[in-house]
Amino acid sequence: MSDTPVPNAEIGESGAQQAADLEAAARAARDRVLAEVNALPALPGVYRYFDARGEVLYVGKAKDLKRRVSSYFHKNHGGTRIGMMVARVARLETTVVRTEAEALLLENNLIKTLNPRFNILFRDDKSYPYLKITAHAWPRMAYYRGAVDKRHKYFGPFPSAWAVKESIQLMQKVFKLRTCEDSVFNNRSRPCLLHQIKRCSAPCVPLGQTPEYARDVASAERFLRGETDEVMASLQEQMMAYAEAQRYELAAEVRNQIQALSKVLQQQVIEESSATGRDRDVDILAVKVQGGKACVNLAMVRGGRHLGDRAFFPRHVDDATAMQLDDEEAVSPERQVLEAFMAQHYLASPVPGLIVVSEPVEPGLADTLAAQAGSRVTVQAQPRGQRRIWQEMCIKGAELALARLLAEEGSQQARTRALVDALDLSVAEIDKFRVECFDISHTAGEATMASCVVFENHQMQSSQYRRYNIEGVVGGDDYAAMRQVLTRRYSKLAEAAQLGTGRLPDLVLVDGGRGQVSMAREVFEELGLDLGLIAGVEKGEGRKVGLEELVFADGREKVYLGRDSAALMLIAQIRDEAHRFAITGMRARRAAARTGGSRLEDVPGVGPKKRSQLLQRFGGVRGVAGASVDELASVKGISRELAEDIYRALH
The missing domain is CATH 3.40.1440.10 (GIY-YIG endonuclease)
Known part of the structure; x- marks a missing residue:
């Protein structure tokens, strides 16, 4: 290879030619x-x-x-x-x-x-939870999320797990339906504590296996469907019938049910008298746009009962709302956000017969939702009476949720800025400031695990976390473990960054003092990376929280940020998250090693129910690991093939 220098003129001509080629390619693409x-x-x-x-x-x-x-x-x-x-x-x-x-x-x-750059996008959430009443001789109430089994009955959807659990507690107080798993139910010999505190009629034992249980199940189902007047009338009839038959204890129990149900109905925000017909199942939607952010608040009414609300925050609001063409009818940002939510949300969620909205939307949207639902859907923007009250409540909820988000984001940005300023870092875009933090965890040298957690866009990015199994080092040698994880993490990333196809973090934190920082320095020197990226979080005097100091690899003096420093609070949050992520991984690895294989949860086909049955049958994970294939296959629901899979996974 020749070392003859290339004249500057030739370099200039080459650059000009490249620019001309790029411009020609852009024109061709445009054409x-x-x-x-x-x-x-x-x-x-x-x-x-x-x-x-x-x-x-x-x-x-x-x-x-x-x-x-x-x-x-x-x-x-x-x-x-x-x-x-x-x-x-x-x-x-x-x-x-x-x-x-x-x-x-x-x-x-x-x-x-x-996920286009210039469209309003609502992230996909998990499916909504339901309250399930099982198809069993003595039906059970349960919280449920997932695919629907037609054998059972489902009520909802509910906006949150809390709303389902609150309804289950209500059903326990009024109708005393069981909530225990079938595996527990089938092995009871006497009533449990719930029966003693009058939250279950104990159908698990002969004492509670009476015709009244089926009646209570039917009443609970009618109540969940919103037929409260009918339920109250039925209970009144039963109470009078028991009283006339001089069965006063049973009459007193029904009376107590009526009183409990009346109290519940009085506490409902929505008046039952107005929750009739199409008002039994309603979604109320309110939108608020402010400061480049937006919030859509969804309140849900099912069976005439207000189940709570849930706030959604879309992305790309500023860019998307600016895409309106001059020849289009002017549409407010609020309407654009609301229409985007309705179109995306109801693609995968049940559509109620009535949707009350805070902004008028395109008339054709209701027709589209109705065609998808297979039933009539009404979208109402100017309601009256009780619907107006719902709308105002939902609008207030949207305003409060968005104000909370803006306040939290301002606080997060302030913490990020405080850290950048405290360390005198050169960061072009504060929103893209990225921190990667490492920690080592083990138990007396066993099952050494390293963690890497990521902070970016003012929050922890859990989807980018990584764990590393440390192999080939002396147990307890944290320095060697840190060398290994940093080498594995940055060797390829350094090459990609030099080629312009990868991005290094703006700050690399290691949980430790000068020793760990020295090890990180050696790795970065070998890889040709900037030593100014490295900082170690050193425990302060007495290892007290708030007294930590930062140690640097590039020769700078230690920095004590101060107990009340926003920058220190952020560093502590990132460091603690790295420690949590490392120790949970280490414990899982140690448990797997002690049982001779992977965890039972990792075996395909073994869900929570089968796992519970296995653990109960054999007394724990060690018992399962010590069982033979034949013994595993003897458990209800465990096939021979699945038993073999479990045996292989634990040995």
């Missing part, structure tokens, strides 16, 4: 996009814009694809967000559909799948 736009049909459909790297920028729907998409490219949008987005479009895709309803559904399916 291709314009040609595709001109060839679009005047039909309803969905369009997607992609940048040069293939990342989706925007997903939209249109009654007329040709007219809508042309509006983006045949007008000068200047320096607006639309103009910025259009300038990045290198490719487009379209899908023609039959109706606007199909376009709406496809648009929001694609938004949830592709």
Whole structure:
């Protein structure tokens, strides 16, 4: 290879040629996009814009694809967000559909799948919980989340687990239905504590196996469906019948049920007299937009009972609400957010017959939801009477939830800024400031585990956490363990960063003092990384919280931030999270090692119910590990094949 220097003029000509080639490629891509736009049909459909790297920028729907998409490219949008987005479009895709309803559904399916930069996006939450009443000779009430089994009866959905559990407690007080697992129920010989405190009628023993239990189950189901007047009337009839038959103890029990149910109904915020007909199952939606953030508050009424509310916070609000074209009807940001929520939320959730909203929405949205639900759906923006009260309550909830979010985000940003300023770090964008923190955990040298936790965008990013099994080092040698984990973490990342395809953190924290920092320094020197990234969190005098000092690898003096420092509070939070993540991983690894294999929970096909049966049968994990395949297969619900899988996993 020649060492002859290249003249500066040649370097300049080469750079100019590269720039010209890039500009020509951009013009060619633009011409291709314009040609595709001109060839679009005047039909309803969905369009997607992609940048040069293939990342989706925007997903939209249109009654007329040709007219809508042309509006983006045949007008000068200047320096607006639309103009910025259009300038990045290198490719487009379209899908023609039959109706606007199909376009709406496809648009929001694609938004949830592709996560475009310029669309309002609501994150996918776990499925909603239900209250389940099992199909059993003596039915059981239970909290349930997951796929529906048609053999059982489900009531809900509920906005939160707390709402389900509160309803179960109510059912226990009024109707005394059992809540115990079938495995417990089948092995009872005498009533449990719940029977003694009058929360269960004890159908697990002959004493409680009476016809009245079936009556109570039926009353509970009717109550959950909102038929409260009918339930009260039925109980009144039963009480009078018992009294006439001079069965006064049973009459007194029914009287107590009526009193308990009356008390519950009086405590409901929604008046039962108004919760009739279509008002039995209602969703109330309120939206609030402020400070570049938005909140949609969902309040749920099921069976005429207010079950609570739940706040949702979408992403990309500022960019998405700025995508409105000049030739479109002006739509407020609140309406855009609300329509996006309704379209995305009800793709996977049951649609009630009545939805009360705080903002008028597109009329066709109700028709689309009705077509999906297979039943009539009414969307009402200007309700009266009791519905108006619900709406006002929901709006207030949205305002409070958004104010809380803005206050919390301001606090988080202030802590991040305090840390950056305290360490005099050079950070271009505070929202992208990234910290990775490492900790080592073991028990007397056994099952050594290293953790790496990530702080970015002003919060812990649990999806990016990593654990590392430490092998080949002397038990208890924390320095060697730290060397191994840092080498494994940053060797490939350093190469990617040099090629411009990866990003190093802005700060690397290690839980320890000068010894751990020296080890980190050696690793970073070997990899050619900046030593200024490393800081160690050293325990203060007496190892007291708030007295920690920061030790640096690049020769700077120790820094004591002060007990009340926001920067120290943030460092302590990150350090404690790394310690928690390491120690939980270490304990799991140690438990697996002591039972000769992986945990029982890791065996495919062994869910909570089967795991409980195995543990009860054999007295714990060690007992399960010591059982033979035949013994495992003798447990109810454990097939021969599954028994073999369990045996292999634990040996």
